[in-house]
Amino acid sequence: MSVVAETAATTTAPSLLVEHRPWWRSRVTLTAGIVGVMLVCYFALKAEYPWPAALTWNTLPTHLNDFQTWLVDQRNAESPSVVIRAFNGFADFLDSLVNWFTSFLGWMTWVGVTVAGVLVSLRFGGVRAAVWALAAFATFAASGLWLESMQTLALMLAAVGLSLLVGIPLGVAAGLSTRFERAVTPVLDAMQIIPAFAYLMPVVILFSVGPGAAVITTMIYAIPPAIRITALGIRGVPSNTVEAAVAMGSTPSQTLAKVRLPLARRMLLLSVNQTILFALSMVVIAGLIGGKGLGDVVTSGLNSYPALALLAGLVIVVMAMALDRVTESVAERTNPTRRHLTDHLRHRLRLASIATAVAIVAVVAAARLAGAGADYSRTTARDWLLARIQSVLDYVQNPDTVLFRITSWIGDHIVQYGLVPFRNFLVETPWPVTLVGITLISLVVSGRRSAITTFLMLALIGVIGEWSSAMDTASQVLVATVLTVAIGLGLGIWAAESRTFSKLLRPVNDVLQTLPQLVYLIPLIYLMPVSVVPGVIAGVLYAFPVVARLVENGVRNVEANAVEAAASFGATRAQVLRKVKLPLAQDAIMLGVNQGIIMVLAVVVIGGLVGSPGLGYEVAQGLARSDFGLGVLASLAILALGITLDRVTRGVRRAQLGDEP
Template sequence: MSAATDYAAPAATIPAAHPWWRGRVGLVVGVALAMLVGYLGWKSTLPWSNRLVWNSLTSYLDRFQTWLSDSRNTPHPNFVFAIFNGFATFLDNLVSWFTTFFEKLTWVGTVALGTLVVLRFGRWQQAVGVLAAFASFALMGLWEQSVQTFALIFAAVGLSLVVGMPLGVIAGRSDRFLRFLTPLLDAAQIVPAFAYLMPVVILFSVGPGAAVLTTMIYAIPPAIRITALGIRGVPVNTVEAAAAMGSTRWQTVAKVQLPLARRMLLLAVNQTILFALSMVVIAGLIGGAGLGDVVTSGLYSNPALAILGGVAIVIMAIALDRSTESMANRTDPARRHLTDDKKLRLRLFTLASVAGVGLAVGLGHAFGAGGIYSGRTAQDWLLRSVQKGLDYVQNPSTWIFHITEPTGNFIVQRGLEPLTNFFVETPWPVMFVGIVAIAFLVSGLRPAAITAIMFATIGVTGEWATSMGTLSQVLIATLITIGVGVALGVWAAESRIVDRILRPINDVLQTLPQLVYIIPFIYLMPVSQVPGIVASVLYAVPVVIRLVASGLREVSPDTVEAAGAFGATRRQVLLKVKIPLARDAIMLGVNQGIIMVLAVVVIAGLVGSGGLGYEVAQGLQRNAFGLGVVASVAILALGIALDRTTRGRARARRERAL
C-alpha cells in the first residue's frame, strides 16, 4: 500500500450523499414488521422441533469429563497430565512465593515497599493513594485476603502481558493473524468462566494456579486487542519513513511502533489489570483464596462483609490503576529530559528508598510485626454501619421502594415480557429468516451467512427457546449500554470535568463484583430480570465510555485545528471530524460493549435473568457439564452473531480499502 492511497482513505469515509441507513432502515423495519405479523398470526405454533436437536451432545460432553477425570486421577497418569500438573504447580508456587515474600517483609515492610516504589517512579499523590489503600485494608480487617489477592493478580497480569503483548504486536502488524485471532479472543471473552472451570480444575486441580489460569483466559484478550489497536494507530508514513531509512523489521517494531503506541500499550496494561480483578470472585470458587472468598461466602451469610470485600477489590483496582499510570507517565522518555543533576538526584532517591524499605523490614522483624497486619481494625464498626444501610434498603416501606418497585414492574410487564414473548413464541423459521435478513441488510452477505450458521448452531444444540429469551434481554441491555456509553464517552472526551467525574465511577463499576452491588437492586426492584439487566449495563458501560473517549482524544489535534480554522463550530468539529475519524475506536467500543454484556449473562443468571446464564451456572455446580457447555456454546453463538452484525460494514469497508 502506498502512502498516497492511505492518505486518501479518510476522505472516502466522509458520509456519502445517500447514507446507508436511508435505504436500509425502511427495509429493516419492513422485515421487523413481517416478523411481527408472523408472531401475531402464528403465535407459539412452531417451536424449534426436537427432531432438529442433537440430543446426545450433552451426554457425549458429560462422558468426556468423566473420562478426563478418570484418566487424570489414576495412580500413574500419562505424561500429558504430568505437563498440566507441572504447569499448575509452577503457577501455584509463583503465587505462594509472592505471598510468602510479602509476609516475610512483614506488613510494615510491605507498606514501605509499595509506597516507596510508587513514590520513586510515580507521583507523590499516587504514593499517598497507595498508603491510603494499605490503611483501608488494615482498617477493614482484610489485610491477609488483600495480600493473597494481590499476589494472584500480580502473577495473572504479569503472565497475561507476557503472552498478550507480543501476540498483540503481531496482530497489529499482520491482518491475517488478526483475522485468525479475533474469533479466539471473542470466544475467550464470551464463553463464561463457569463453563470451563471444571475442566480447568480437572487438568490443573484447584488452588491459586487454576485461579491464575482462569483469570488469564479472561485478561489476555484485552491485552492483545488494545496492543494491536495501538500498533495499528501508528501513522503509516512514519513506519514507511523508518523503513526507508533502512530499519530492520525488529528495529521498526522496537524503536518506532512500540514507542509511538505507548499510550495504547498503557491502556492495555491498565485494562488487563481491571479485567483480571473482575475475575477475582470466580477465582475464589476454585481455591483462589483472598478477597474473592470474602465476597462469595459473605453473600450467603454476611452480606455486609461481602460489600467490604467488594470495596477492598475496588480500592486495590483504583490504586493499581492510578499508580501504574503515574509511573508510566513519569518514566515516559518523551517527557523526561534528564539533566545530570536530576539523574544524580534520582539515583540518590533510589538508594534512599531501598534503604527505607530495608529499614522498615528490619524494624518490622525487630519489633515482631507479623506478616499480616494484626492490630486493631474498624471491621466491626464498618460491618454494623453497612448492615444499617442494607436494612434500610431491605425495608419495603421506605419511599425509595415505592418508586423503584413500580418502575421495575413496568419495565418487566411493558418492556421485557412482550419482547421475550415475541422472540420465544414467533415460529422459528420466521425468526430465523428475519434475523438473517436484518444481518444482511445492515452488514452484508458474509455477516448474514455467519449469523445464519450461528443461529442454526443454537437450534441444533437444543437451546433455541432459552437463547431467544436471553437474546431479548441482551438486546435491551446492549441498547441501553451503547446509548449511555457513547453519549458519556463523547461527553468525557469533550469535557475534562466530566472525564474526572466518570473515571472513578467507571473503575468502581468495572471492578466491584456485580453480585455485590446487585443485591440492593434485588431488594429495590424485586422482579427477576431487571437486576440482571442493570448488572449487564453497569458492567459494560465503562468499557464503551473509555474506548469512545480515548478514540476521540486520539484524533490528531492538527486536524481539529484545521477544521477550526475553516470556521467549523465545536459541534461540527465533533460530528464531522472527530467522530468520523475515531470511528474505528467507537466501533470497537460498541463491539466490546456487546461482548461485555454477554460476559455478564451468567452473573445476570445468578441474579434472576434465568435463561442461558442460569444453565451455565448449573452446569458447574450441579455436575451438568454437558448442559453448561451447550449453553455456553449458545452464548458464544449469540455473541458472534451480534458482533458480526454490528461490525460487518466497518470491516467490509476496511477490506475494500486494503
C-alpha cells in the first residue's frame, strides 16, 4: 500500500500554476455556503424524510431472490446452460487449485515448508528476510494454527499467482500504450473504489461458497496494484536506453524482453509485494464465503471464542509483515540499477540457486522418510497464548479499570458529538436537499462530470430503497474521515518539515499499511463497548497513514524556487508553510482526502460483522441468512456510495482546469 501511495503522490507533484479566484468564489467558500443552506433546511424542516415509495423499486428484492432460485436450479440441473457450466467449471478449477496447493504444502511436511521458506528468503532476500521467514513459521507453530496458516498460504498462492498472471501482462500493455492505459484506468478505479465487502454477495451467487469464490474475491482486489505498478515500471525505463536498443536493430519484442523488463525488474517485484499485501488483506473477509484458514478462524471466533479470533489475527499480522519484508528485500537486492552483475557473479548466484533447490529437496525427502507430518502445533504454547490473551480481554472489558473508562469516554463522545449529529443531519434533512446539496458540492469541488455521476449514484441508492442505511453509513464514514484528515494532515505537515520525525513516522506507517483491514477491527471490538465505534476507529487507523504520506510528499515536493522567493521577501517559516507550501500542495492534500475517505469506507462497512448499523450490517445479514436480495441491494448501495464519495472528493487537477471548470 505504501508504494501505491508514494506513486500517487509523485504523479501529483505541485506546480507553480495556481488557480486564483476571489475569496467568495473559492471552492472552500462555495462548499461552506452549500452546507450552510443544507443546515438551514435541516433545522427548519427537521423530521424523518425517507426516500418516497413512489420512487423506489419495491419489487427488486423479490426479482433478485427469484433470480437466485433460478440460478441455483440451473446449477443443479442435469443439463445446465453453457454459461452456468462455464461458471461451475471455473469455480471447480479454482477449488481444485487451492486444494492442490494445500495438499502440496502438506506433502512437503512442516519441516520441508519451513526450510524451503527460509532458504528461498535467504537466497533472494538476504539474512534479514530469512529471519522474518523463520519468525513467521515459528509463530504458525507456536500458535497452534499451522494447518490454518498453510491453508491461508495455499489460498494466497492461488490468488496471487492468478492475479499476477492477469495483472503483469495488462500492466506491460498499459505501460507501452497510453491509449490502453486510458481505457483500463476507469475499470481499475472502480475495482479499487468499491469496498471488497460489496463483492461478496454477487460472487457467492455466481460461484457458490468455497475456496473458488474466495480466490475470485481476492483477485478483484489484488489485480489493480499489479497492473498499475507494472505499468509505472515499464514507463519508468529511460527513453534513451530504449532508443539505443532500437537503433541497434532490436525488434519491439526484443526491446521489451531484453531492455524494458530487466530494467523494470524492481517495480515488477514491488508489484508482487503489493499484490500479496492486497490479497492478504482479503483473507479474513474470504473466510465469510468459504475461504478456509486463518480468515475462517477469525470470523467464526469473533462471537464464540474471542481469544482465538485475536490469536488468529495476530498470526495474520505476522504473516503480512513477513511477506512484506521478504518480497521488499528481494526487490531491493535484485534492483539492476544498484547491482551490477558480472559473469562471475551470475555464475555464483546460479550455483547458489541450484544449491538451494537441492537442499530443499533433500530436507523434504529426509522429513518424509523420518515420518514428519503435515501439521506442527505446540498445544502448550497455544494454551499459554490463549490464556494471556483472555486475561487481556478480561482487563480491557472490566468497567473498574482506567483503560475501560478512557475508551468508554472516547466512544461515548464520538457517538454523542460525531455520529449522532452527522446521522441526524443526513437522515433528517429532506432527501431532495441532501441529493441536490451533495451534487452541488461535487460540482464545486470536482467538476461537471463528477457532479453528474454523484447525482446518478445517489439516485440509484434511493431507487433501490437503501437511502436511510446509506446515509447512516455515510455518517460513520464522514466522522472517521474528519478524524483521519485531522491526524494525517498534522502528521504529514510535521514530517514534511522535520526529517527526524519523518524517519520516526515511516516505520509506523509501513506497519499500519501492511495489516489486513479486519485485523484493525478485532481488538477494538473489546476496547470500545459501543458497537458502532470500532468500525470508525479502525477506519481511522487504516487510512491516516496514506493521508500522512501523501501530504508529506506534497508539501516536501513544492518547487524550491517558490519557497526561496517567499523566504527572500522576509516570510517566516510558518508563513512560508501557510501561504506557499500548503496552497501549492493542495492537489496532494486533496488526493489524500480522496484516498482516505475511500479507505475509511472499506473498513466501516466491515464493521457490519460486529453489529455496526448501515449497509455493511445488511450485507452480513444477507450472507448469514442467505438473503440474496438484501445482500445484493446493500452491495449495490455500497458500490454507489463509494463512487459518490470518490467523485465528491476527487477535486479538479490543475492539469485539467482548462478542460473542466
